[in-house]
Amino acid sequence: MTQIDDGSFDTVLVVDFGAQYAQLIARRVREAHVYSEIVPHTITAAEIAERQPAGIILSGGPKSVHVDGAPALDTDVYDLGIPVLGICYGAQLVARDLGGEVSRTDRGEYGRAELDRVGSGVLLANDEPEQLTVWMSHFDTITQAPEGFAVTGRTPATPAAVMENAERGIFGVQYHPEVVHSQHGQDLLKRFLYDAAKCRPTWTMTSIIEHEVEKVRAQVGSARVICALSGGVDSAVAAALVHKAIGPQLTCVYVDTGLMREGESDQVVETFQRNQGIELQHVRAADRFFDRLAGVLDPEEKRKVIGELFIRIFEEVSGGIDDAKFLVQGTLYPDVIESGTPEAAKIKSHHNVGGLPDDMDFELIEPLRALFKDEVRRVGEELGLPPEIVWRQPFPGPGLGVRIIGEVTLERADLLRKADAIVREEIKRADLERDIWQVFAVLLADVRSVGVMGDERTYGHPIVIRAVTSDDAMTADWARLPYDLLERMSNRIINEVQGINRVAYDITSKPPGTIEWE
Numbered sequence: 001m002t003q004i005d006d007g008s009f010d011t012v013l014v015v016d017f018g019a020q021y022a023q024l025i026a027r028r029v030r031e032a033h034v035y036s037e038i039v040p041h042t043i044t045a046a047e048i049a050e051r052q053p054a055g056i057i058l059s060g061g062p063k064s065v066h067v068d069g070a071p072a073l074d075t076d077v078y079d080l081g082i083p084v085l086g087i088c089y090g091a092q093l094v095a096r097d098l099g100g101e102v103s104r105t106d107r108g109e110y111g112r113a114e115l116d117r118v119g120s121g122v123l124l125a126n127d128e129p130e131q132l133t134v135w136m137s138h139f140d141t142i143t144q145a146p147e148g149f150a151v152t153g154r155t156p157a158t159p160a161a162v163m164e165n166a167e168r169g170i171f172g173v174q175y176h177p178e179v180v181h182s183q184h185g186q187d188l189l190k191r192f193l194y195d196a197a198k199c200r201p202t203w204t205m206t207s208i209i210e211h212e213v214e215k216v217r218a219q220v221g222s223a224r225v226i227c228a229l230s231g232g233v234d235s236a237v238a239a240a241l242v243h244k245a246i247g248p249q250l251t252c253v254y255v256d257t258g259l260m261r262e263g264e265s266d267q268v269v270e271t272f273q274r275n276q277g278i279e280l281q282h283v284r285a286a287d288r289f290f291d292r293l294a295g296v297l298d299p300e301e302k303r304k305v306i307g308e309l310f311i312r313i314f315e316e317v318s319g320g321i322d323d324a325k326f327l328v329q330g331t332l333y334p335d336v337i338e339s340g341t342p343e344a345a346k347i348k349s350h351h352n353v354g355g356l357p358d359d360m361d362f363e364l365i366e367p368l369r370a371l372f373k374d375e376v377r378r379v380g381e382e383l384g385l386p387p388e389i390v391w392r393q394p395f396p397g398p399g400l401g402v403r404i405i406g407e408v409t410l411e412r413a414d415l416l417r418k419a420d421a422i423v424r425e426e427i428k429r430a431d432l433e434r435d436i437w438q439v440f441a442v443l444l445a446d447v448r449s450v451g452v453m454g455d456e457r458t459y460g461h462p463i464v465i466r467a468v469t470s471d472d473a474m475t476a477d478w479a480r481l482p483y484d485l486l487e488r489m490s491n492r493i494i495n496e497v498q499g500i501n502r503v504a505y506d507i508t509s510k511p512p513g514t515i516e517w518e
């Protein structure tokens with residue numbers, strides 16, 4: 001399951017009780033420069049002991065500890081001598097398992113709460129304010145801490161909001177220190193990590209890079225490695241990291257499908273070939289893609305056609321690279337976590353471009369397997385990749401193909417490319433690029449509407465502007481872009497892109513919509 005914990009870094013295991021907060025906790029721990037990993041709550045004490053973590057954090061969970069079938073922890077974990085911090089549901093488990101009391105209150109506690117510090121301890125030290133605003137989300141509450149535990153914080157609804165048995169190294173906090181709304185929450189986590197679990201803060205970008213570079217060298221030896229660059233952040237950072245490790249043994253392949261955004265191919269060549277000095281095979285395959293896409297209207301069919309052709313071309317090119325034994329993939333930690341859970345319903349067939357089939361005869365190198373997206377970006381910066389690549393928004397593998405509603409042709413791709421470039425340019429000018437998860441244009445190629453420009457009647461296609469905010473693309477909201485910004489985009493698109501005479505703004509969230517149109 002893991003990649004990193006070979007003793008190079010102190011590890012904290014985050015036991016997942018089904019909360020949306022487990023990933024957030026893991027990220028906060030890493031922000032404190034301690035490596036963390038998420039494990040399922042079914043993990044046994046023996047399995048934990050084998051991993052030799054420096055500390056264990058029990059995450060929140062949606063259920064009450066009193067419900068039948070509520071997820072539990074192997075109680076031998078408390079006797080391993082490894083410091084444990086329970087958060088929310090995790091704290092309630094600690095209370096229940098060690099002889100305290102968890103009761104149903106009549107109202108629960110959701111959102112902001114005022115916490116009174118009553119005494120001091122490891123989690124809430126003397127230098128903390130006597131009152132803190134914290135973020136709560138629970139119905140049951142800890143009414144009585146177990147014997148041997150000191151209570152150092154309480155709220156009107158929760159008599160034991162922070163409790164600890166420092167001697168045994170067991171701690172519980174009813175609120176969510178990992179969310180930004182909890183004052184000094186990160187300080188509390190750090191005190192658990194540094195003071196209780198004695199973790200060394202060595203998880204830094206520099207040490208991650210050094211560690212991965214060593215691993216790649218050991219794995220590859222003197223063999224040849226190839227990497228499919230998509231223009232996206234993940235494959236770019238993976239390639240730069242592997243290049244740092246093995247230099248000229250790496251060959252990158254960039255397949256230009258003709259469905260890229262404006263200026264994208266030039267930028268990939270410029271960054272990798274010229275700046276990083278990576279050997280790059282730039283395959284200009286637009287004609288082949290447009291040929292195959294002729295007459296294809298169904299979105300899933302489009303994805304299939306683009307994905308299959310991409311793989312065929314990649315195979316052709318990689319077959320010509322002698323002795324290529326290894327393939328670099330930009331797999332990230334959230335992909336690793338997600339592939340360990342029961343598969344979610346298939347909404348769209350994703351990752352069909354750049355995601356190469358399993359039966360290809362390569363051994364995989366996945367240097368980003370342990371990293372969250374924000375860490376990948378920081379590694380990329382540290383490796384000297386330009387901000388335009390490191391901070392690039394996600395872009396679907398099938399590219400503009402799934403943003404042309406109707407048949408995909410070169411002319412239509414060119415039209416969309418122009419409109420899309422204007423949208424992105426205006427967002428950049430308004431300095432909103434990093435606040436928005438994705439912003440792009442969609443061409444309704446099979447729709448036409450009547451308009452008037454000057455004295456002339458027009459009959460052109462509409463462009464839809466799509467801009468969403470999101471944390472993980474699983475859910476998204478339409479971005480409340482300023483009207484004057486939308487107006488500038490609309491004016492420019494209609495004036496500068498011939499064939500477009502109408503612009504609409506998509507105000508659908510996800511769900512019920514998806515981010516892409518196809």
Ligand code: XMP
Binds near residue numbers: 397
């Ligand atoms: P949807 O449209 O399903 O997209 O809300 C969620 C996220 O995934 C991206 N996306 C893709 N990424 N190959 C990819 O690598 C694909 O085929 C693909 N389709 C959608 C989309 O841009 C959004 O970030």
